[in-house]
Amino acid sequence: MTESKRQLAMVMDLNKCIGCQTCTIACKRLWTRDEGMEYMWWNSVNTQPGRGTPRDWEDMGGGFREGNAVPGKLPTRKDFGDAWEFNHEEVFFGGKGDKVHLKVKGEEPEWGPNWDEDQGAGEYPNAYYFYLPRICNHCTHPACLEACPRKAIVKREEDGIVLIDEDRCRGYRFCMEACPYKKIYFNHVEKVSQKCIFCFPRVEQGVANACARQCPGRVRFLGYRDDKNAPIWKLVDKWKVAIPLHPEYGTDANVFYVPPLAPPRFDENGEIDESNPRIPNEYLVSLFGPKVLESLEILKGEMAKTRAGGKSELLDLLIAYRWKDMFGGFDRDPATIEWKKA
Amino acid sequence: MRARTISSTEFDRLMDPSAATWKQAGAERVKLEGSPLGMQPTALIRAAWQDRKIGAIDRVQIAALHDGERLAFRLEWSDPTENRGNADNVDFPDGVAVLLPAVQGAPIVTMGAPGNAVNAWYWRADDDTNVRHVVAEGIGTSRTVSVEAGLARGAWKEGRWQVVIARALRVETVDPVAQLQAGETTGIGVAIWDGGSGERAGIKSISGLQWRKLSLDALPTARR
Numbered sequence: 001m002t003e004s005k006r007q008l009a010m011v012m013d014l015n016k017c018i019g020c021q022t023c024t025i026a027c028k029r030l031w032t033r034d035e036g037m038e039y040m041w042w043n044s045v046n047t048q049p050g051r052g053t054p055r056d057w058e059d060m061g062g063g064f065r066e067g068n069a070v071p072g073k074l075p076t077r078k079d080f081g082d083a084w085e086f087n088h089e090e091v092f093f094g095g096k097g098d099k100v101h102l103k104v105k106g107e108e109p110e111w112g113p114n115w116d117e118d119q120g121a122g123e124y125p126n127a128y129y130f131y132l133p134r135i136c137n138h139c140t141h142p143a144c145l146e147a148c149p150r151k152a153i154v155k156r157e158e159d160g161i162v163l164i165d166e167d168r169c170r171g172y173r174f175c176m177e178a179c180p181y182k183k184i185y186f187n188h189v190e191k192v193s194q195k196c197i198f199c200f201p202r203v204e205q206g207v208a209n210a211c212a213r214q215c216p217g218r219v220r221f222l223g224y225r226d227d228k229n230a231p232i233w234k235l236v237d238k239w240k241v242a243i244p245l246h247p248e249y250g251t252d253a254n255v256f257y258v259p260p261l262a263p264p265r266f267d268e269n270g271e272i273d274e275s276n277p278r279i280p281n282e283y284l285v286s287l288f289g290p291k292v293l294e295s296l297e298i299l300k301g302e303m304a305k306t307r308a309g310g311k312s313e314l315l316d317l318l319i320a321y322r323w324k325d326m327f328g329g330f331d332r333d334p335a336t337i338e339w340k341k342a
Numbered sequence: 343m344r345a346r347t348i349s350s351t352e353f354d355r356l357m358d359p360s361a362a363t364w365k366q367a368g369a370e371r372v373k374l375e376g377s378p379l380g381m382q383p384t385a386l387i388r389a390a391w392q393d394r395k396i397g398a399i400d401r402v403q404i405a406a407l408h409d410g411e412r413l414a415f416r417l418e419w420s421d422p423t424e425n426r427g428n429a430d431n432v433d434f435p436d437g438v439a440v441l442l443p444a445v446q447g448a449p450i451v452t453m454g455a456p457g458n459a460v461n462a463w464y465w466r467a468d469d470d471t472n473v474r475h476v477v478a479e480g481i482g483t484s485r486t487v488s489v490e491a492g493l494a495r496g497a498w499k500e501g502r503w504q505v506v507i508a509r510a511l512r513v514e515t516v517d518p519v520a521q522l523q524a525g526e527t528t529g530i531g532v533a534i535w536d537g538g539s540g541e542r543a544g545i546k547s548i549s550g551l552q553w554r555k556l557s558l559d560a561l562p563t564a565r566r
């Protein structure tokens with residue numbers, strides 16, 4: 001397998017994500033508007049705990065166990081939530097706007113990409129949830145690439161971005177079975193597999209990914225893994241607070257998460273109870289592995305430090321006072337570039 | 343197997359898989375077997391299929407006719423489900439390919455080798471009037487080449503696929519496709535994919551790990 005010389009990576013701070021889906025729409029408008037792409041959300045944001053997108057993707061297999069490929073399931077379009085068609089013509093142009101209401105055409109949907117939004121878990125007054133934005137992880141050990149019998153998937157040497165060569169792809173979908181994060185989509189019109197391209201045409205021009213640049217929550221940091229001036233290295237390697245999702249999948253993901261801290265619990269008397277976390281540790285460990293607990297401790301320690309009047313490089317970094325500092329040098333304004341469609 | 347000759351006027355009718363002319367061909371029954379698991383090119387495919395049966399279709403009837411200019415194959419096999427689509431992520435189309443060596447001696451087991459290409463005439467149920475010409479020089483190297491005058495027609499009736507695939511014996515191209523002529527003997531292999539069983543790529547039924555013989559009858563002297 002070819003190893004990349006450098007690796008672009010992203011860190012998402014789950015304490016700041018407000019679930020607004022601006023990232024999702026930024027990506028949709030830029031990359032997945034063609035025919036056959038209607039149901040694709042290369043960027044998705046789901047409520048956790050929840051079944052995710054595609055539905056129950058964490059039970060679909062794929063990835064590696066002890067270095068061996070694990071078979072996986074193919075998610076259906078319905079599992080992804082599909083693309084609903086609405087009766088826009090009827091409501092807006094059919095002269096029946098006062099009688100007909102906007103609704104999904106055909107069969108009543110029973111699932112959608114955000115069907116269980118904001119449900120979460122736990123009981124009042126200790127209910128909890130948080131948002132989990134996901135893109136392709138541009139893995140160091142990409143299960144999708146290794147599964148393809150046609151060598152149609154490449155990992156770029158210069159920046160580690162994982163791309164599907166649509167001219168070589170025959171739509172066999174072994175990549176879709178293999179990806180444990182279920183971030184491959186099949187285009188049933190073009191008959192090829194498609195996925196997040198890490199906005200490579202932007203990144204090549206020094207512009208941050210659309211999901212990162214458009215994020216109003218300042219959730220997403222970008223940069224090369226090994227760039228000691230970029231936030232990725234500081235958050236992942238120096239401060240060790242950003243960790244990958246499901247490290248046990250064995251693909252060495254290059255999207256890292258700052259895990260969510262929740263407000264404290266209330267006890268039966270309505271008093272603040274700091275003895276147990278509101279989001280159960282086991283749940284966070286099931287998502288991020290045991291390192292999540294260390295990461296939370298580091299965050300808490302730094303917060304205590306600033307509360308006592310001290311300064312914290314880590315918290316300053318996470319607060320992202322200066323928006324452009326989040327992008328590891330990829331901070332060029334896209335409006336300064338004349339974009340051409342290939 | 344033998345490709346008998348027929349007149350050019352009769353040949354024109356062959357694109358209809360149910361044409362009576364096909365009766366003259368003398369169809370041969372060929373047993374198929376699953377392509378070996380160990381030959382699958384990636385660990386994921388091997389892991390996914392180690393406990394699944396490869397090769398859902400176990401026999402095919404194959405007939406061939408030529409008119410000195412063009413060669414047509416007719417393949418018929420039983421398949422209770424007609425899988426034409428890619429509409430959902432879990433749907434795969436049925437398909438069939440006739441494999442010929444582009445270079446005599448090219449290995450069939452590995453789908454050719456560098457400099458020793460094999461040429462598949464490939465039909466798939468999601469595009470049933472086209473034949474795709476594929477050349478390969480080893481597993482995973484196959485690429486589609488454009489070849490003029492390739493034709494196909496497929497129909498599914500009462501649990502059976504009937505597919506006709508035809509092409510000119512000789513074609514103008516720089517790509518390594520099979521170039522044929524009346525009177526010659528070459529190799530042939532057949533592969534069938536049952537989409538309903540998730541078969542695609544190297545997961546297929548094949549006519550064996552060795553070339554079968556294909557002899558094209560010489561033209562009758564009067565027509566040479």
Ligand code: SF4
Nearest residue numbers: 136137139143144179
């Ligand atoms: S997340 Fe999935 S699609 Fe993306 S590189 Fe990793 S294995 Fe491939």
Ligand code: SF4
Nearest residue numbers: 017020021023215217
């Ligand atoms: S745009 Fe930012 S805040 Fe909004 S859902 Fe996406 S990651 Fe979260």
